[in-house]
Amino acid sequence: MNDGVETRELRYFVAVAEELHFGRAAERLGIAQPPLSRAIRALERRLGAPLFDRTTRAVALTEAGTVLLAEGRAALDAVDAAERRTRRATGTRPVLGLVAKAGASQELLAKLLDAYAAEPGSVEVDVTLCGPGEQERVLRDGRADVALLHRPFDATDGYDTEELAEEGQALFLPAGHPLAGRTELRTADLADLPLPRWPRPDGGFSPGEGPQVHDSAQLQQLVMLGRAVAVLPDSVRSGLPEGIVAVPVVDAARVTTLLAWPPWSRVRGLADLVRVASRL
Amino acid sequence: MNDGVETRELRYFVAVAEELHFGRAAERLGIAQPPLSRAIRALERRLGAPLFDRTTRAVALTEAGTVLLAEGRAALDAVDAAERRTRRATGTRPVLGLVAKAGASQELLAKLLDAYAAEPGSVEVDVTLCGPGEQERVLRDGRADVALLHRPFDATDGYDTEELAEEGQALFLPAGHPLAGRTELRTADLADLPLPRWPRPDGGFSPGEGPQVHDSAQLQQLVMLGRAVAVLPDSVRSGLPEGIVAVPVVDAARVTTLLAWPPWSRVRGLADLVRVASRL
DNA sequence: GCGCGGCGATACCGCGGGGGTATGAATGAC
DNA sequence: GTCATTCATACCCCCGCGGTATCGCCGCGC
Numbered sequence: 001m002n003d004g005v006e007t008r009e010l011r012y013f014v015a016v017a018e019e020l021h022f023g024r025a026a027e028r029l030g031i032a033q034p035p036l037s038r039a040i041r042a043l044e045r046r047l048g049a050p051l052f053d054r055t056t057r058a059v060a061l062t063e064a065g066t067v068l069l070a071e072g073r074a075a076l077d078a079v080d081a082a083e084r085r086t087r088r089a090t091g092t093r094p095v096l097g098l099v100a101k102a103g104a105s106q107e108l109l110a111k112l113l114d115a116y117a118a119e120p121g122s123v124e125v126d127v128t129l130c131g132p133g134e135q136e137r138v139l140r141d142g143r144a145d146v147a148l149l150h151r152p153f154d155a156t157d158g159y160d161t162e163e164l165a166e167e168g169q170a171l172f173l174p175a176g177h178p179l180a181g182r183t184e185l186r187t188a189d190l191a192d193l194p195l196p197r198w199p200r201p202d203g204g205f206s207p208g209e210g211p212q213v214h215d216s217a218q219l220q221q222l223v224m225l226g227r228a229v230a231v232l233p234d235s236v237r238s239g240l241p242e243g244i245v246a247v248p249v250v251d252a253a254r255v256t257t258l259l260a261w262p263p264w265s266r267v268r269g270l271a272d273l274v275r276v277a278s279r280l
Numbered sequence: 281m282n283d284g285v286e287t288r289e290l291r292y293f294v295a296v297a298e299e300l301h302f303g304r305a306a307e308r309l310g311i312a313q314p315p316l317s318r319a320i321r322a323l324e325r326r327l328g329a330p331l332f333d334r335t336t337r338a339v340a341l342t343e344a345g346t347v348l349l350a351e352g353r354a355a356l357d358a359v360d361a362a363e364r365r366t367r368r369a370t371g372t373r374p375v376l377g378l379v380a381k382a383g384a385s386q387e388l389l390a391k392l393l394d395a396y397a398a399e400p401g402s403v404e405v406d407v408t409l410c411g412p413g414e415q416e417r418v419l420r421d422g423r424a425d426v427a428l429l430h431r432p433f434d435a436t437d438g439y440d441t442e443e444l445a446e447e448g449q450a451l452f453l454p455a456g457h458p459l460a461g462r463t464e465l466r467t468a469d470l471a472d473l474p475l476p477r478w479p480r481p482d483g484g485f486s487p488g489e490g491p492q493v494h495d496s497a498q499l500q501q502l503v504m505l506g507r508a509v510a511v512l513p514d515s516v517r518s519g520l521p522e523g524i525v526a527v528p529v530v531d532a533a534r535v536t537t538l539l540a541w542p543p544w545s546r547v548r549g550l551a552d553l554v555r556v557a558s559r560l
Numbered sequence: 561g562c563g564c565g566g567c568g569a570t571a572c573c574g575c576g577g578g579g580g581t582a583t584g585a586a587t588g589a590c
Numbered sequence: 591g592t593c594a595t596t597c598a599t600a601c602c603c604c605c606g607c608g609g610t611a612t613c614g615c616c617g618c619g620c
Contacts, residue, residue: 005363006286008578022597035579037598047363049370056586056596063548067369070546071362071422078358082351083285083327089347090329142351157543158438263437266350268343288607302568315608317569336567336615 005043007079010072012039013051017069020059074140081142085267088126088145095124096269099144102129103216105257107238108165108280109148116276123269131215132198139260146261146270150233152253159260162274165235169252172236173229175245185249196228220244233257285323287359290352292319293331297349300339354420361422365547368406368425375404376549379424382409383496385537387518388445388560389428396556403549411495412478419540426541426550430513432533439540442554445515449532452516453509455525465529476508500524513537 015025016036026033044051051065061069088095100109109127116122128144136155139147148164149156171185171193179185196213197205205212211228213219216236222228223244233255237246259277261270295305296316306313324331331345341349368375380389389407396402408424416435419427428444429436451465451473459465476493477485485492491508493499502508504523513535517526539557541550 004287004291005359006288007284007359008286010359010362011284023595031578032580033596034581034598034600039578041598047366047370049366051366054597055588056598057588059597063374064366064369066546067548068362068366070544071358071365071542074542074544075355075358075362078351078355079285079287079290082290082348082355085351086327086329086331086344086348089344090327094343155543157436157440160437262351262354263435264350264354266346268347303566311607312609313568314570314610319607321569334568336569337617339568 005046007076009039009043010076012036013043013068014072014076016040016052016059017061017065017072020061022059077137077141081140081262084142085145085265089267093124094268095126096146096267096273097126097128097144098146098148098273099128099130099135099138100148101132101135101150101216103236104150104233105148105165105235107235108257112164112273112277112280115280116273119272119276122272125269125273133200139262145265145267146259146273149258149260151256151258153255154260156258156260158262160263160265161258161260162277163256163258164277164280165257166254167234167257168248168250169231169255170234170237170246170248171229171231172223172240172244172246174223174226175243176226177229177245179247180245182247185247186251187249190229190231190249193229194227196222196230285326287356289319289323290356292316293323293348294352294356296320296332296339297341297345297352300341302339357417357421361420361542364422365425365545369547373404374548375406376426376547376553377406377408377424378426378428378553379408379410379415379418380428381412381415381430381496383516384430384513385428385445385515387515388537392444392553392557392560395560396553399552399556402552405549405553413480419542425545425547426539426553429538429540431536431538433535434540436538436540438542440543440545441538441540442557443536443538444557444560445537446534447514447537448528448530449511449535450514450517450526450528451509451511452503452520452524452526454503454506455523456506457509457525459527460525462527465527466531467529470509470511470529473509474507476502476510 012029015029016022019025019028022036023033026036029036040051047064049064050062051068053060053062088097113125113127116125128138130138132153135147135149138144139159171179171190173180179189194209194211196211196219197207199205199212199214211222213222213228219228219230220241223230224241231249231252234246234248240246259274292309295309296302299305299308302316303313306316309316320331327344329344330342331348333340333342368377393405393407396405408418410418412433415427415429418424419439451459451470453460459469474489474491476491476499477487479485479492479494491502493502493508499508499510500521503510504521511529511532514526514528520526539554
């Protein structure tokens, strides 16, 4: 009897499950359609369960297929992570991959990187900046070894963490806004404001009335134009352009900035980075 | 160029990394030694980094190898989990796998299972009991879909959770013990007592002076014999034999009993179980 | 110092299986 | 009924995995 599922089979399965079309999936994978059909059949036989309901006109996931799609994606991420992190750990010049949200905690990050670089035996740090909600994925599939996250916005489930800072939040709005003169606000004051909607991992957007934004630059522009206001951590104030003012929201959730990494990580330099971070 | 690492290669690598001996690793894998040597060489070439320092007399992990061992194990667990959970989700008679620590939260677990079984559309629940510290692994490699954990003893990192109950802790000791007559205790009173040492995931034991125990039955026996005392959640009182008494430790950490499952889980019945749990 | 034994690497072979092309079969559109 | 679309089957080829035999290296014992 054949043991273990191979990653090739998982990649094939995920492609078909995402396309729900053998021809297109095969094209995406760079192989012909018949071998793909056979591979899926073999996988189904091995697992003892049909993964797709297929007619010649439509392909749909079965319940087992739905489970395998979710689990398989996680497994493929883990395999990719193993490969990427090992590559990065190559003896000659190891690199530590760090991912942060573009435009967040800039000062803190700069201080952390400076302090770590000054450490004896420190390793090159490769900083990746990405949009909100993408960091988790980047950390999971190994493009980064450690992430700079913000609770409660980012999920820290499944990772070891080291807290770096805690801060309040403020409302960021154009200078001419009626609320711009206030010295402080409460969340109740924000009920009717057009808060922006952020993308979610599943491709959709958080619910609400406000405009859809993908990154902080876009948001900044919308605030300048008076089309949106945003509640963000106090530290965003630094490096803010003229024309945008910040008013503290005294009862908004406190934001914790923290480092997160997989608990089993053996990446060189990570322990030092965390130690430096804990002393900041 | 070849893409993706295959799980077969990872399994080969992990075997060699654990045995640090190509011949024994090959035997464990059920293949001959030469193909194993070649497979590792190919993997090293693909990753661009040597994974082992080898002489004819000794094999040792390089730094890249150390990283790949940790990451590769996690990846293999994820692949196994995908396979197991898909098998369990087979259309005809899906099964929900639940893992709990043997001897913990028995009443709560029974109540939960009864309530869930009474739910319309509920699915068979396959309960696995295991030693302390093993649940995490069981959940990670897919032998279970959901775990009953106890914070702060078990790490809930990386999982979605639903809290079920919170309780204090008590000292469990033989009826004849000097402290047995007290109505309450503080942690300071326990300084010199022989608290048991539990196994850790890495195969070692937690540090300390007390006896090493593997499960609750063994601990119970040691307490009866007067060789150990233990600080455990209050709920352990139920079903306790004669001869063991419990004294509340008023300032011990509160223990939270909770359900934990992978955030991406699509396993049938899980959502219902969590819903039932939240109403308990 | 020489031979032996243990162990990983190399050389070579055979076969299974993954991938290709051609074609069939089912089904919905018109 | 005909046609187009799409997944399955048939058949072939060749790469690559695994096996056996052997080599090369090194440490140890006498």
